[in-house]
Amino acid sequence: MGVNQRRRQFLTLVAATGILSGLQAFFAPARAKTSQSAAAYRNSPNGRQRCANCSWFEAPSGCGVVKGAVSARGWCALWG
Ligand code: SF4
Known part of the structure; x- marks a missing residue:
């Protein structure tokens, strides 16, 4: 050769x-999304933190890292 x-x-x-x-x-x-319960998601804001001002929020009711529909007024531990 x-x-x-x-x-x-x-x-x-x-x-x-x-x-x-x-x-x-x-x-x-x-990438798999986290369940709402694992992310401690809730339908109410945490002070000034809410889905509407989170970088993961996908209007009108989506999230880039948490499964299912989320509220613009909701919040979870992955807020950022
Ligand atoms: S607060 Fe949580 S559920 Fe809401 S958009 Fe951000 S990461 Fe998603």
């Missing part, structure tokens, strides 16, 4: 590895 052939095999292997890891990242499941 010549040097060029081994080099070509090596480059093919590197390219295939890159493609595989790209596909793996594309098909990886989205």
